[in-house]
Amino acid sequence: QKEVEQDPGPLSVPEGAIVSLNCTYSNSAFQYFMWYRQYSRKGPELLMYTYSSGNKEDGRFTAQVDKSSKYISLFIRDSQPSDSATYLCAMIMRTSYDKVIFGPGTSLSVIP
Amino acid sequence: SQTIHQWPATLVQPVGSPLSLECTVEGTSNPNLYWYRQAAGRGLQLLFYSVGIGQISSEVPQNLSASRPQDRQFILSSKKLLLSDSGFYLCAWTPDRARAGANVLTFGAGSRLTVL
Numbered sequence: 001q002k003e004v005e006q007d008p009g010p011l012s013v014p015e016g017a018i019v020s021l022n023c024t025y026s027n028s029a030f031q032y033f034m035w036y037r038q039y040s041r042k043g044p045e046l047l048m049y050t051y052s053s054g055n056k057e058d059g060r061f062t063a064q065v066d067k068s069s070k071y072i073s074l075f076i077r078d079s080q081p082s083d084s085a086t087y088l089c090a091m092i093m094r095t096s097y098d099k100v101i102f103g104p105g106t107s108l109s110v111i112p
Numbered sequence: 113s114q115t116i117h118q119w120p121a122t123l124v125q126p127v128g129s130p131l132s133l134e135c136t137v138e139g140t141s142n143p144n145l146y147w148y149r150q151a152a153g154r155g156l157q158l159l160f161y162s163v164g165i166g167q168i169s170s171e172v173p174q175n176l177s178a179s180r181p182q183d184r185q186f187i188l189s190s191k192k193l194l195l196s197d198s199g200f201y202l203c204a205w206t207p208d209r210a211r212a213g214a215n216v217l218t219f220g221a222g223s224r225l226t227v228l
Binding site: 099 | 118144154155156158200202204206215216217218219220221222224
C-alpha cells in the first residue's frame, strides 16, 4: 500500500463548480498536511498548510483534515479556468529532517 | 525575501553524457536543500536532501549524485546519463529548523531533462 493515495483524474468541471480533491494516507506519523498547485511545466507552489484536524479556509480554498480517518481534502469554490492545474497533496513526517511525501497529483481542468 | 534559482530550464542530452543541474537559494542562510524528480504522471520522488555544507543524504539508489559546495548551492550530477534519467527535476528548500515555517517546501521552476 502506498503511503499517500490520490486519484490522478483527470477531472474536468465547468467554470463556477465546486471542486473536491482528496487524498488518503496510511501512516499516522504524518503531522503536517499541505496542498500544492502545479501549473504545466512549472514547479509546485504551496496553496494550503495545516497541522490539525478540521477545516482551514483561504479565499475560495478550504483544506480539510480528518486524522482519525487519515483523509484530507481540498475544496475549491467558484472554480475558475485559472485553477486548471495539477493539485498535489503532501504530508510531513518529522524525522532527522522534514520528510515530505507527495501524492501523485490530480489533474484539474476548469472549462469556461 | 527568499528566492530559489534553478538552471538550466531545459536540457536534451545523449545517453552516456554527463549532467550538471544547479540550484541556488538567496535571502536565507543554512537552508535545507532537496532534489526531487517528477516522472510523467507520477508524484514527486525525493532524490537527495542536505541539511548543511557537504552533508548529503540519498533517498533512493540511482545513477545520480548531489553535492553542496556552498551553503546555498546544491548541484545534481551524473557521470553517464541513462534513458531512465529523463524527467522533470525540481530543487526545493526549507528554512533551518529553528525558523518559523521550517517545514514548508519552496520549489524552483524545474529543469526538464530529456535523455536520447
